[in-house]
Amino acid sequence: METVLFILFGAIAVCGAIMVVTRKHPMASALYLILTLFAVAALFVLRQAHFLAAIQVIIYAGAVVVLFIFVIMLINVPEDRLPVERATTMRVLGVLAAGFFILESAVLARRFWMPIGPVAEVGTVEAVGRALFTDYLLAFEITSVLLLAAVIGAIALAKRKI
Amino acid sequence: MIAPSAYLLLSAILFGIGVVGVVARKNILIILMSVELMLNGVNVAFVAAGSYLGDAAGGVFAFMVMTVAAAEAAVGLALLIALYRLKETVDITELKVLKW
Numbered sequence: 001m002e003t004v005l006f007i008l009f010g011a012i013a014v015c016g017a018i019m020v021v022t023r024k025h026p027m028a029s030a031l032y033l034i035l036t037l038f039a040v041a042a043l044f045v046l047r048q049a050h051f052l053a054a055i056q057v058i059i060y061a062g063a064v065v066v067l068f069i070f071v072i073m074l075i076n077v078p079e080d081r082l083p084v085e086r087a088t089t090m091r092v093l094g095v096l097a098a099g100f101f102i103l104e105s106a107v108l109a110r111r112f113w114m115p116i117g118p119v120a121e122v123g124t125v126e127a128v129g130r131a132l133f134t135d136y137l138l139a140f141e142i143t144s145v146l147l148l149a150a151v152i153g154a155i156a157l158a159k160r161k162i
Numbered sequence: 163m164i165a166p167s168a169y170l171l172l173s174a175i176l177f178g179i180g181v182v183g184v185v186a187r188k189n190i191l192i193i194l195m196s197v198e199l200m201l202n203g204v205n206v207a208f209v210a211a212g213s214y215l216g217d218a219a220g221g222v223f224a225f226m227v228m229t230v231a232a233a234e235a236a237v238g239l240a241l242l243i244a245l246y247r248l249k250e251t252v253d254i255t256e257l258k259v260l261k262w
Binding site for chain 1: 163164165166167168169170171172174175176177178179180181182183185186187188189191192194195196198199202205206209210212213214215216217218219220221222224225226228229230231232233234235236237239240241242243244246247251252253254255
């Protein structure tokens with residue numbers, strides 16, 4: 001059962017990701033991105049990471065992608081002014097490098113195959129909360145500074161006149 | 163039960179597809195979305211390795227990566243709006259003022 005679910009959601013995630021990078025219009029890419037994020041959230045549930053799955057749906061699909069869609073509709077580039085993709089040498093080399101990276105990781109994963117082990121509940125509310133507010137408290141507090149800087153930076157950049 | 167290596171392989175595939183999007187596309191919006199894909203692939207590896215090793219750091223760092231992704235998306239899209247106002251284009255090959 002778990003194997004079937006893993007293959008199903010893994011295939012959905014990979015197909016959605018391929019669609020994200022191949023669609024011409026960014027709106028179609030954003031919708032396929034939501035599909036991929038939901039499939040990854042389902043994979044988190046398979047690893048007993050329920051809290052992270054909920055956060056994935058709420059923050060990524062609910063906030064980040066909505067922000068993307070807002071911007072796509074705000075700047076509203078006409079269909080005929082979308083950039084035309086052309087295969088230059090650099091691009092082909094980049095795609096080949098990425099393919100080589102995937103192949104290399106497949107070879108490494110086969111060579112050092114980890115046996116099926118215990119699935120510890122490290123992504124539940126209790127486990128994440130306990131670690132976040134004890135061992136990683138400083139990192140958590142610094143995250144709030146990062147978010148404050150991002151908010152100020154976003155407003156300062158997008159404002160016409162400060 | 164699924165071996166953790168399968169998750170790590172899936173994570174590498176998602177990351178690789180994100181790299182393809184970043185290097186091969188010209189639309190800035192799609193490049194930003196591909197960066198999100200790459201961060202998501204890394205999260206899959208964090209969660210799988212964390213639950214395999216029984217270390218809560220996996221979950222915590224996946225959480226941190228999500229925070230960074232949200233901040234990155236906000237700042238990146240603000241930059242994009244400022245650029246579009248200036249240049250009226252989303253094509254990165256036309257943005258080469260800093261290219262020597």
